[in-house]
Amino acid sequence: MKKILYSKPSKGLLATLVGAVFLSTPALGNDSTRLLRFADIHKDKVTFVYSGDIYVADINSGKSTRLTSHKGMETFPKFSRKGDKIAFAAEFNGSRQVYTMNLDGSGVNQITYYNDVGPMPPRGGYDYRVMDWSADDKHVLVRGNRLPWGVRMGRPYLVPVDGGLAEPLAVPETGGGMLSPDGKKYLYTPIDREFRTWKRYRGGRAQDVWIYDLENNTSEQLTTNRATDNQPVWVGDKIYFLSDREYTLNLFEYQKGSAPLKRTQHKDHDALWASAGPEALVYEQNGFLWRFDPASNQSKKLNIKINGNAEHLMPQFKNVTAQIESMDISKDGNRAVFGARGEIFTVPAKNGEIRNVSNTPNAREISVSWSPDGKNVAYLSDKSGEYEIYIRAQNGQGKEQRLTTDGSIWRFAPVWSPDSKKLVFSDKNQTLWSLTVKNKKLTRLDRSDTNDIEDYTWSPDSQWVAYTKQEDNGYGSIWVANVKSGKAQRLTSANTSDQEPVFDANGNYLFFLSNRDYNFSFSSYEFNYLYHQATRVYAAQLNAKAPALFPHKSDEVSLTAASKEEDKDKKSKKLEVEIDFAGFDSRVIALPGDAGNYNNLQANGKQAFVLRNQNSQNDLQIIDLQKNEKPKVVAENIRDYSLSDDGKKLLLRRGNDFAIVDAKAEQKFDKTKLNLTNLTLKIDPKIEWQQMYVDGWRILRDWFYDPNTHGNDWLQIRSKYQPWADAATHRTDLDYVFGEIAGELNAGHVYVNAGDQPRVDSRKHGLLGAEFSHDKSGYFKINKIFAGENWHDAFRSPLTQPGVKVSEGDFILAINGHSTKQVNNIYQLLEDTQNRTITLTLNSRPRIKGSWTAQVKPIAREHNLRYLDWVNQRAAMVEKLSGGRIGYLHLPNTATDGNRELFKRFLPQVTKDALIIDDRYNGGGFIPDRMIELLSRKTLNYWKFRGLKPNATPLIAHDGPKAMLINGYSSSGGDALPYYFRKLGLGKLVGTRTWGGLIGISGNPGLADGGLLLAATFRTMDTDGNWIVENVGVSPDIEVLDRPELINAGKDPSLERAVKELLIELEANPRKSIKAPKPPTNFK
Incomplete structure (x- = not known):
């Protein structure tokens, strides 16, 4: 009998001045404690995350003090420029937000209220990444995930320390970044890959270092290496960054006009998460913290040891x-x-x-x-x-x-x-x-x-x-x-x-x-x-x-009956x-x-x-x-x-x-x-994590498409990271170790999904699908309302619902009777309001007289509304630039949403003379053969009915020229789509090289606590049997860099170039207009 067994593919908020609370780690002799994460430095002090909480330590003595104690995960502590405060992100109220506190843990102050995007897989990192302070310490520089083309992508914001709305920098998107000492320039990587663990990556999403001049709205690209250059920092007037141009991430010093100088010589493990203070910088390497001194060009491992009982290790x-x-x-x-x-x-x-x-x-x-x-x-x-x-x-x-x-x-x-x-x-x-x-x-x-x-x-x-x-x-x-x-x-x-x-x-x-x-x-x-x-x-x-x-049944007379002996023989006969x-x-x-x-x-x-x-x-x-x-x-x-x-x-x-x-x-x-x-079960985390460490290592060994694990000595890899696993004191530490092991395979789609880690009760904070400014009257003005598509619940825009009387330029005077004058951030009054009916008091002027009320239901995220707005803006731009001759559609992924978007927007535009397919920021999903089949359809013939225009077969097909836009975020299925587009000769690719990830996933067993290491189980070849795309990407026919100052000015260089190319094609080869000939009059 068959059995179905489905083992394959499931305390207080804050201690304000906790004092020197020491936690235990596995025995490391006299060595430093491992897995101190996301560190920052100011003179003789470092702050870091350990076991999900924030600490500050004296560099000279190694003595550390625990500043926070909370079930949730605190991240990215950053010293103020003066060194008297720390900004950080935490989940104290059920939503990840940014806070500041004094160096002893007192004076905790929440400074953001806009709803975060929620938990993401480890490769997505965290919303609200604290990156720096302004030169005068009046603002905290934060990376917020509010971009239209993906919840994992963000742009930099300045958040007032004394409260108020976050103001975006004139930079469209960012990875890690830091302000110049005078605050007039922004040093950064436009691409975010810091939480991606793919080592020795050389695809189209490899990071480069840029400077953006915030006063003059100009940008300069500092590095152009095919390798990864990330985590740029300023120490005084010197610029440093991490690079794996020699295959291990090390610290380099930027030299204008010449090759950067390699300042560290790590060979066994990457240097990670560089962060700078006024005199030195700190980074992670081999699980430890290191301090680099620009004056001597020397790096030294910090001897910080934490002792005691780690709460997340308690059975x-x-x-x-x-x-x-x-x-x-x-x-x-x-x-x-x-x-x-x-x-x-x-x-x-x-x-x-x-x-x-x-x-x-x-x-x-x-x-x-x-x-x-x-x-x-x-x-x-x-x-x-x-x-x-x-x-x-x-x-x-x-x-x-x-x-x-x-x-x-x-x-x-x-x-x-x-x-x-x-x-x-x-x-x-x-x-x-x-x-x-x-x-x-x-x-x-x-x-x-x-x-x-x-x-x-x-x-x-x-x-x-x-x-x-x-x-x-x-x-x-x-x-x-x-x-x-x-x-x-x-x-x-x-x-x-x-x-x-x-x-x-x-x-x-x-x-x-x-x-x-x-x-x-x-x-x-x-x-x-x-x-x-x-x-x-x-x-x-x-x-x-x-x-x-x-x-067939038929009632018949039984002439004989079986004897008891016959029945006995029948039962005893062996089957x-x-x-x-x-x-x-x-x-x-x-x-x-x-x-x-x-x-x-x-x-x-x-x-x-x-x-x-x-x-x-x-x-x-x-x-x-x-x-x-x-x-x-x-x-x-x-x-x-x-x-x-x-x-x-x-x-x-x-x-x-x-x-x-x-x-x-x-x-x-x-x-x-x-x-x-x-x-x-009585779960002892250290014992369970050790089993899971081996299990994860074994899953990658047995499920990765290449039994040779891309040339790795897989037993040696297990030994290499065993001390890291031994040092884990929080479930996220184990995910970090898994990510490093996965990275050794040098392949896309080798991912870590979180398991049973401490979670906080999520609070359903609300959003209104709008952007605001704080008026001098004290009220909040509605600057923009995102239109949405209210017939589709995922694209519901609260302020455009039928019966809601509100326009851009109106003022919100109160929410549920609470005056918006009482707060300096309107999102404070939207906490815990998601999908609950609230009452807005509105007026076209900042005064109570003449006001009216409207009832609305806030939403959890505005991403879909921002995405729809971005797509409609691109479509309008193409319409204007081409005089209505060229159509436009964007494909957010090659999964369900992307296929729906393709069909939804392709059909109304098949009569356009030409078509632009925007594959930028395509997150992948399915193999896009069905999508490319639709895009490649050609008219086979026409049918003429009496009194009507000719109809085509197939009815939905586009015969005109096409172009596809690509960039480094065109990923997975978003890599395959432009590869197929070029293979079938459908048109030119415009933009920059794609991600380069076509070693794919098809499922594998999970870990004991519900976590998952996704092993890439197959790799893509061309029709001649050659490996393709992986760790390279699909290169454009016409390379166009979407410079940040142009995007910030409302331009779209790749899109504009595609329109130009298609208009040239249409000039040379106009699309034919089919007219039926005169019917015959005789057949002699």
Whole structure:
């Protein structure tokens, strides 16, 4: 019987003057404490983040003082120019905001209130990055993520220390940056990659150092190296930056007119996060802080050691239901077994206690399966250093048995044979194995060179294993292997797409899913269609002697009756499954039920069970194999399920709730829901993180597309970063270490997603979809209202909703009766108002007389509104520059939103003479072959109807010239799109080189606490078999740099150049106007 195991792809705010509170770190002898992050320096003091809190330390003594103590993550502490205050970002009120405080932690003052973008993956960093103070210490320089083309991108703002609205610098976007000592210039990198961990990167998003003259609105590019140049700082009149032009990030000093001077000589680890004070700068390297002295050109590691008890390392009990990664049910349905956060638990259906049957806090157990005889559970455990297969008694008593000893590659879930004597499993070498429990003998059954073998199932006599192998044409085919002979044979042909085989309990039939329906639906916009709802449940007689399913019924007289002896002989006869391979396809029939989207097929002797996805949810259906009737529903909204070995019970999963029900129709999930309140573990973070460190390293080893890991000694990489993992005192530290390991692969799409880290309760602060200024009257003036598209909830603009009387230039006098004169930042009155009706008091003049009120619902983010405004501005610019001849559309990504935008904006503009496709800031998503197919369509012919203009086939196609805009943020699918655009000769590419990331992801296992290291599992080649694009990017045909002063002035150099080029093309080759000829008058 098949089991579904889904192990693969789930205190006070602030201590004001806490004093010298010392925290413990792993023993490092007399050395410094590791993983002091985001440091800044002022004379003999450094401030930094450690274990999520902010510290200040004396450089000479090494003594440190903890300034903040809060569950959330504090980041980016920066000394004021005088050195008497620190600005930093924190989550004290449920939203990340910027604060200032005194050097002893007192005098905490919040200075921003605009809603942050919320948690981002580690590669996205944080909103509200504090970067500097103004020369007079009256403003804090902050990078805020408010740009229209992506929530991870930001621009610099000056925030008044005494309160007020943040004012943007005249710089369109920024990575790290710093103001000149006099505050008149801004030293920065236009591109932000500081949280990206791709080492030795050479693609189109490589950073360069620029200076922006804030008085004259001019810019100067200081570096043009193909490598990464980032984190520029001023120390006096000298400029320093980090660069990996020699493949390890080191500190360089800028020399006008000549090559920069290399000032540090680090070879083993990158220098990171440089920050400057008035006399020196500080940076991270090998997990430690270093001070660089410009006077002597010498670097010295700082000896800062923190002792005591780190609160985030304290063991604590946690419910682990959310980390359940596999499940099964006992033969009689009295208990369920779960793999959750690295342990194996059994849970009673109703009465009794939850049991932890593995109890291995320093190892991880996954992929559990209950034996059909009910005695044992099998699972994978990495306690030996690699994942091996173990079994133990289901009650946790006695010793476990280790069945395999040769683990060197990731293994998939073991599944028991019906006689409980064998297990079948596969691995990341795409090999299928049978394992005999008694003698621990391994038998190789088959191997695939086109897919991982993951859906395998036993015959009821325990002699055959059925599974799916992918054909070269992409279809799946059903194969079976005999465990005795080791011979594998095909059952279904390559002409149909078949998957998920399962035997019936009597050995007569094989059930499977197959796409054999070719249903299509027409588009609402054009004569086009797609094939969908293609799957049904099918059955095939395994041999000619098997009785037919659903035989014709006829009531006849029984002339004889079977004797008791015959019945006894029949029951005692050993079940042997016979398979007639010849003519298998001719014995296939469809079971009752409509074609649809199905998965997770299981069966007993009388019913088949399957999940049907419709209306965005899975419903579990039951098919009666005795009656030729349509399926019935067992339960709705079921994520997964498992069928007991006696076929009488089902374990269901709905979200993170579970229930054991009868294997019948119309079951009540809530009535038999399992009580998982006590599914708890005592988590010791240091022990769990050590296991996760090895697991993450192992996942990259086993899932990265190149087994040679791009030439790395992967064991050496594990040793190299082990001291870093040992030093972790906060879950974000482990993500940082993972990022460094991932970076060693020198590949795109090797990402870290956060796991179980301290979270604060988010407060739903509101925004109004508008920009304001603080009027001299004390009220706030509406300078701009973003239009939005109110028919689409994601683009709802509160101030443009029907019935809201407000215009640009009006004043907001009060919010919910609180006068805006009472605050110096209007966003203070919008805290905790998201999607709640509020009352605005408005007037066209800054006075109460003549005012009116309006009720609106604030939104959480303005990004979509800013994006829509930016796109409409570009479209209007193209319309004006081209005299209406050229159309414009922007593609934010190649996923769902990007495909919608393409179709939405392409259709109305197909009659334009030419077209500009803007791929800048395209965040990727799907492989964009469907998008390029639409863009490359050509008219095949026209049709003339009486009295009407000719109509084209296809109706939606654009025959005119095209151009595509690209830049360093054109990423992933946004790399592939311009590559395809050029390959098909659709037009010129204008702008700068794209990101260069076409080593992609397709899914891999996660970590014990729900975190994830995404290993890049495939790489892109051209049609001649050459690697393409990766770490290079797609170069433009016409290079145009969108200089910041031009963007700030409302220009768009790349866009303007594309218009110019297309107008030249149209002049040389005007688009033809098709007119029907005069119809013929005779046919002689």
